[in-house]
Amino acid sequence: MAKKSVTSAGEKPKPYHHGNLVEALIAATVELIEERGVEQLSVREVAKRAGVSPGAPFRHFRSKTALLTAVAEQAMDRLTASVARAVSDVDNADPAAAFEAIGHGYLEWALANPTHFQIISSRTLIDFEASSSLLDQNRAIRETMVELLTQAQHQGRLASDVDLEQLVLAARAFVYGLARMAIDGHFPEWHPSEPPAIAVRRALCLFMSQMIVPPKRDLAEPEKPL
Amino acid sequence: MAKKSVTSAGEKPKPYHHGNLVEALIAATVELIEERGVEQLSVREVAKRAGVSPGAPFRHFRSKTALLTAVAEQAMDRLTASVARAVSDVDNADPAAAFEAIGHGYLEWALANPTHFQIISSRTLIDFEASSSLLDQNRAIRETMVELLTQAQHQGRLASDVDLEQLVLAARAFVYGLARMAIDGHFPEWHPSEPPAIAVRRALCLFMSQMIVPPKRDLAEPEKPL
DNA sequence: CTATGGTGTAATCACTGATTACATGCGAGA
DNA sequence: TCTCGCATGTAATCAGTGATTACACCATAG
DSSP: OOOOOOOSSSSOOOOSSOSOHHHHHHHHHHHHHHHHOSTTOOHHHHHHHTTSOTTTHHHHOSSHHHHHHHHHHHHHHHHHHHHHHHHHTSOTTOHHHHHHHHHHHHHHHHHHOHHHHHHHHOSSSSOGGGOHHHHHHHHHHHHHHHHHHHHHHHTTSSOTTSOHHHHHHHHHHHHHHHHHHHHTTOSTTTOTTSOHHHHHHHHHHHHIIIIISOOHHHHHSOOOOO | OOOOOOOSSSSOOOOSSOSOHHHHHHHHHHHHHHHHOSTTOOHHHHHHHTTSOTTTHHHHOSSHHHHHHHHHHHHHHHHHHHHHHHHHTSOTTOHHHHHHHHHHHHHHHHHHOHHHHHHHHOSSSSOGGGOHHHHHHHHHHHHHHHHHHHHHHHTTSSOTTSOHHHHHHHHHHHHHHHHHHHHTTOSTTTOTTSOHHHHHHHHHHHHIIIIISOOOTTOOOSSOOO
16 A cells, blocks of 8 residues: 555556555455356456456465465354354353354355355365364364253253264254355245345244254153154 | 268278267266366367367357256256155155155265266356256255145144245255255265265254154054154 | 565466367258 | 258367466565
8 A cells, every 4th residue: 555656757656566465366356256256266357456467366376276265264264253243142051042143143144245155165166174274163163063052952952862963963054055055046946025034044043943942842741752 | 879981991980970979978078077076177178088179069059058057957857866766765645754755865866976966056057047957847846845744734743833835945955055065075074984975864864853753752653664 | 785585577388168160971852 | 863951070269267487676684
């Protein structure tokens, strides 16, 4: 931004060094993907939008995949933040509610940022395994889910014989499926009148009420599950 | 195959006209995607594998997208067949079992044919809206699901106040999420010892037992269904 | 004021999807 | 049977892509 130009003429400074090309490239990448989709993305256009030569990005990112991985890392930070925010809004003493909040925070962010979500969830566009940031945050969320379910189980809100990891997998699959259906365009065929966000939210509530917190009447009886 | 060659020399016939280029191209496309992934697919290599010039495919498919759409249509036929087969294997009088069978048939096929599934579910690689075949079969499956749940509800196996379309959406999201997690590579991070197919199957059973068919533990029926 | 090294440029490579003009030969109509 | 139309495949070509390289630029340390 504020660079002192030594160019003789008083015209546009246009410094040789961009100043902060890395972030500018990431921002330009996100913009272009949102405008034209991931498939149409080219590094050349990213460079052009950042006002830089076609080869410049490769000075900072070894490959197109590396650039997209950087975008994914930034996106994952925001996703984690959205999840954390949603969790912090519910009662700390209610692990089941916190568990549901994870889903809501996840879906809310995914629907609001379909582009970023698409990049995160794809394992072909980015080099997922090479990014410790992505791996760590992903694992952290899963571990939190298991912990919350464990607490819920101790509170008697879950059957004692249910496999928590299995339940976490199911919940992840469900939320992931909802998000991907929305992103992949499987919702227009559904109900044009109802926006995906509402349908998704209702579906999640239905899932939670049936799956995570069984109705009290079931627990009232002497537990003889199957 | 059996083409009469009029070539003077007795060498390789190599007829000018391929005979059945369309299907050969589709087959070659599938092969290449399975070998190197969808991102790496190029029409040139498809043509090369079919033993034809780089421009030949464009005589039959307007674009790369059109070629992939043709692959998707063939794939959807097989998916529908897999679902129908799974449904036909269960008791006709048990709509809940048939409903679950749809999920099993869907997941079985998706895990066995990740490439095809990836193409079908993507709405950017193919021109989904332009293919009446894809639209019709997709809609048919959804309608069948609603019908089965309606029957199950009449049998008292479902709460009478539950929104069936909402439940179908949830089930679709769940199955879709499981399939995509497997295809997108979200399972290696889980349990390397357990193959995805088993984890997926268990998850689906868990989902069905909790969600679709509330356990009727109070009913002591002499018959043991499966 | 120089030289060192990080940053961006320009030229280039192999490859892609796509289009066009042209070559080929199968099969229908005489 | 012969011929010719036309579907089918070829060759040449285009613009655009990811990626690499040699080189130009410039901020700053000494």
